Amino acid sequence: MVSERQGRPVGRRLVLGMLGLGAAGVALGPPLQDRLDAALSGVREGDPTGITGLLPGSGGFRFYSVAPSVPQRTAADYRLAVDGLVERPTTYSLADLQRLPRTRLVKDVQCVTGWRVPRTPFTGVRLSRLLDAAGVRPGAGAVRFTCFDGVYSESLTLEQARRTDMLVAYAMDDRPVTHAHGGPVRLYAAPMYFYKSAKWLSGITVTDRVQPGYWERYGYDVDAWVGKSNGRDDAGID
Ligand SMILES: Nc1nc2c(c(=O)[nH]1)N[C@H]1C(S)=C(S)[C@@H](COP(=O)(O)O)O[C@H]1N2
Ligand SMILES: [Mo]
Numbered sequence: 556m557v558s559e560r561q562g563r564p565v566g567r568r569l570v571l572g573m574l575g576l577g578a579a580g581v582a583l584g585p586p587l588q589d590r591l592d593a594a595l596s597g598v599r600e601g602d603p604t605g606i607t608g609l610l611p612g613s614g615g616f617r618f619y620s621v622a623p624s625v626p627q628r629t630a631a632d633y634r635l636a637v638d639g640l641v642e643r644p645t646t647y648s649l650a651d652l653q654r655l656p657r658t659r660l661v662k663d664v665q666c667v668t669g670w671r672v673p674r675t676p677f678t679g680v681r682l683s684r685l686l687d688a689a690g691v692r693p694g695a696g697a698v699r700f701t702c703f704d705g706v707y708s709e710s711l712t713l714e715q716a717r718r719t720d721m722l723v724a725y726a727m728d729d730r731p732v733t734h735a736h737g738g739p740v741r742l743y744a745a746p747m748y749f750y751k752s753a754k755w756l757s758g759i760t761v762t763d764r765v766q767p768g769y770w771e772r773y774g775y776d777v778d779a780w781v782g783k784s785n786g787r788d789d790a791g792i793d
Contacts, residue, residue: 616664616672618735621769622704625734625755633739635723639699639760642690649739652725655680660720660745665781667748677743679724683717685759697765700742701758709742709753709768710777713761720745723756747779 630649638644659678665671686698691713698716700709715721724743725732732738737754744751750770771777776784 616736617666617670620704620707620754622706625704627734628703628739628755630731630739635740635756635759637685637689637759637761639762640692640695641686641761642692643688645685645689647685649725652680652723652740655684658719658722659726660722660743662720662745664749667750667775667779667785675727676729677722677724677745678726678729679722679740679743681719682721682723682742682759683719685723686713686716686761689761691761694763695761697762699758699760699762699766700753700756700768701760702737702753702755703757704755707753707755707769708766709744709751710762710765710771711744711751712765712778715744715778718746723759744779746781748781748785750775751779 633649635647635652636644637647657678658681659676661674661676663671663673664675682698696713698711698713700711702708711721722743722745723740725738725740727733727736727738727741727743732741737752737756740756742751742753742756751768753768765777767777778784
């Protein structure tokens, strides 16, 4: 279905990760197994990080979801909770987020499997601002992201999360983030492979240490720096 002409071979460590995926599936029982099978149908198309589709007019983006269906959240009913090891747990509406100082970044989006979309603007609030507003408590070391698809999760170290190029984004391509792209609000972890950019973001929880995210349990690097991780340093990614 999806042509992989621009794809690159899946790296050795990713293949090892996929083997782990099969073994984990056996141990975890049928419902998850179904989802893993669905995800693995993506692998057969050369892409291990989810179900992919290339929609007409998608501008080169693929749409990924490890969940079979995802509820819609409107601008009116969307909520983002910031909690965990913080002084002031806070819940934001979309309007609350949009009232905060905004940051627009324009960089290439890059999936770990090799596809890339050049110069894609994302606009939102710096993650560091939300962390500072909540007041991170001593002893915290990481941030965990949860999603209203009920399945996906991601994580960053606190140091990574405080970088100025980590956004809680409500616009992509200078338009509201669409449902297919994880709207109304998704994470945009600009310096990392796109699997870090959790879609349908519903929770930001400050934790003591990193809890590996969805794909990271199956072999992906937690520290997903573009060009420096997932065994692809010498794979020719430019
Ligand atoms: N909630 C959620 N976030 C997710 C994923 C997912 O399956 N579920 N897939 C990740 C992967 S592997 C990629 S490449 C990007 C894809 O974003 P897009 O669908 O907007 O292209 O989202 C990331 N965030
Ligand atoms: Mo991905």
